[in-house]
Amino acid sequence: METIFARSSGSGRTAIAVWRISGPAAGEVVAKLAGSLPSARRASHRQIRDPLGGLLDDGIVLWFPGPNTATGEDLAEFHLHGSQAVATRFTETLTGLGLRPAEPGEFTLRALRYGRMGLLEAEGLGDLLDAETEQQRQQALGGYTGSAREVVAGWRDGLLAALAVLDAAVDFPDEEDVPAEIASRAVPALEKVSVSLKQELAKSAKGRRLREGLTLAIIGPPNAGKSTLLNRLVGEERAIVSDIPGTTRDVVSARLDIAGRLVEVLDTAGLRDETDDPIERAGMERSRAARERADIIIELSADGSREDPRLLRVTNKIDLGETAPEGTLGLSALTGEGWDEFLIALTGRIEATACPALFTHERQIALLQSGAAALDRVLDDPAQDPELLAEDVRSVIALLDQMTGRITVEDVLGAIFSRFCIGK
Numbered sequence: 001m002e003t004i005f006a007r008s009s010g011s012g013r014t015a016i017a018v019w020r021i022s023g024p025a026a027g028e029v030v031a032k033l034a035g036s037l038p039s040a041r042r043a044s045h046r047q048i049r050d051p052l053g054g055l056l057d058d059g060i061v062l063w064f065p066g067p068n069t070a071t072g073e074d075l076a077e078f079h080l081h082g083s084q085a086v087a088t089r090f091t092e093t094l095t096g097l098g099l100r101p102a103e104p105g106e107f108t109l110r111a112l113r114y115g116r117m118g119l120l121e122a123e124g125l126g127d128l129l130d131a132e133t134e135q136q137r138q139q140a141l142g143g144y145t146g147s148a149r150e151v152v153a154g155w156r157d158g159l160l161a162a163l164a165v166l167d168a169a170v171d172f173p174d175e176e177d178v179p180a181e182i183a184s185r186a187v188p189a190l191e192k193v194s195v196s197l198k199q200e201l202a203k204s205a206k207g208r209r210l211r212e213g214l215t216l217a218i219i220g221p222p223n224a225g226k227s228t229l230l231n232r233l234v235g236e237e238r239a240i241v242s243d244i245p246g247t248t249r250d251v252v253s254a255r256l257d258i259a260g261r262l263v264e265v266l267d268t269a270g271l272r273d274e275t276d277d278p279i280e281r282a283g284m285e286r287s288r289a290a291r292e293r294a295d296i297i298i299e300l301s302a303d304g305s306r307e308d309p310r311l312l313r314v315t316n317k318i319d320l321g322e323t324a325p326e327g328t329l330g331l332s333a334l335t336g337e338g339w340d341e342f343l344i345a346l347t348g349r350i351e352a353t354a355c356p357a358l359f360t361h362e363r364q365i366a367l368l369q370s371g372a373a374a375l376d377r378v379l380d381d382p383a384q385d386p387e388l389l390a391e392d393v394r395s396v397i398a399l400l401d402q403m404t405g406r407i408t409v410e411d412v413l414g415a416i417f418s419r420f421c422i423g424k
């Protein structure tokens, strides 16, 4: 096993840079650079010297002997000054000692391989590192600290109990109806798991929107005030506003934190039935594409004719005496009249569209869907051959084991860890 190193504390010029070293040579490297191996798990102030005795920096060294460490291996940290020159010299020194720069997420991958962490926790950790908003942080921490794993473990226990019953039915001498009668006793446990699993699955889409961020498109005819509304939401003049219809051509986007959710707001070209201008037509095509992929649509000057659960209908320019028809919110994006009510409605919509869930990754959702389908096969006909029932239940257990990483599928690891930062 190679010994790896990385700067874990971000790049650029910083006061302090934290470096991590993991692998069998970690102790030897620490002893060489810090003069001797410091006491375990204690911060020690040392002069750091290269192997030829030249002073490299003055800093803090931490020595964590394995296997009780974050990676499960011998691990060390160096807290050095965060300049480019120190970084270059330290990197050269470590490389000269035979160490290799870590790949993104490689420390966590090692933790996984040594059983220090499960796959769900690793995915939660990745989400935590990516989190930009408060709700994203909370959802990610749930995964990282094991909430998702505990739920899966509960399902697994239920399935194992059901499997024991089914296996007893299989082993039973082939008497009329008796095996089926025994097998039926597995049904309540299976139903319980099935219901719980489907409940979690039902939350996944909203949890995924919370994790990835949701898209809010502002749609409406030219000059409805779409760009004015975007600018008010963002709090700055992001998009050009003018009294010329067709001002916005490209989609103008802004990322906002609303109620702890990451929201990408899209201001779009005004939609009208006819135009001879090919550029305006191209802009309208982009508007339609934005509307297509939006999770929530603010429609200005809505005529109320279209039915779409994503719509939030707004009548703008109420300062000009416009009255808001039934089912629309009255607003002046220019003066701010009606703004509080609008924001309350919008926030409510956002909160209902992106909510915390335990399983939000495509990988997890696909495994849950397969599991739910297999359980349906069992519960649709619990009187079938107990051997077949047992086989389906075993397949669900295997899916759950893939979920937690108890069964490791190599190709998912690459996908999970490549999105990590270096040094984690």
Ligand SMILES: Nc1nc2c(ncn2[C@@H]2O[C@H](COP(=O)(O)OP(=O)(O)OP(=O)(O)O)[C@@H](O)[C@H]2O)c(=O)[nH]1
Pocket (backbone or CB within 6 Å): 220, 221, 222, 223, 224, 225, 226, 227, 228, 229, 240, 241, 242, 243, 244, 245, 246, 247, 248, 249, 268, 269, 270, 271, 316, 317, 318, 319, 320, 331, 332, 333, 334, 335
């Ligand atoms: N009185 C009043 N004028 C507004 C309001 N909102 C926008 N306007 C004006 O309406 C005109 C068009 O506003 P924009 O924000 O450019 O409208 P838009 O929907 O983005 O227009 P396009 O990009 O051309 O489709 C500008 O002159 C704005 O100042 C409002 O609430 N009240």
Ligand SMILES: [K+]
Pocket (backbone or CB within 6 Å): 222, 223, 241, 242, 243, 244, 245, 246, 247, 248
């Ligand atoms: K305009």
Ligand SMILES: [Mg+2]
Pocket (backbone or CB within 6 Å): 226, 227, 228, 239, 240, 241, 247, 248, 267, 268, 269, 270
């Ligand atoms: Mg505009």
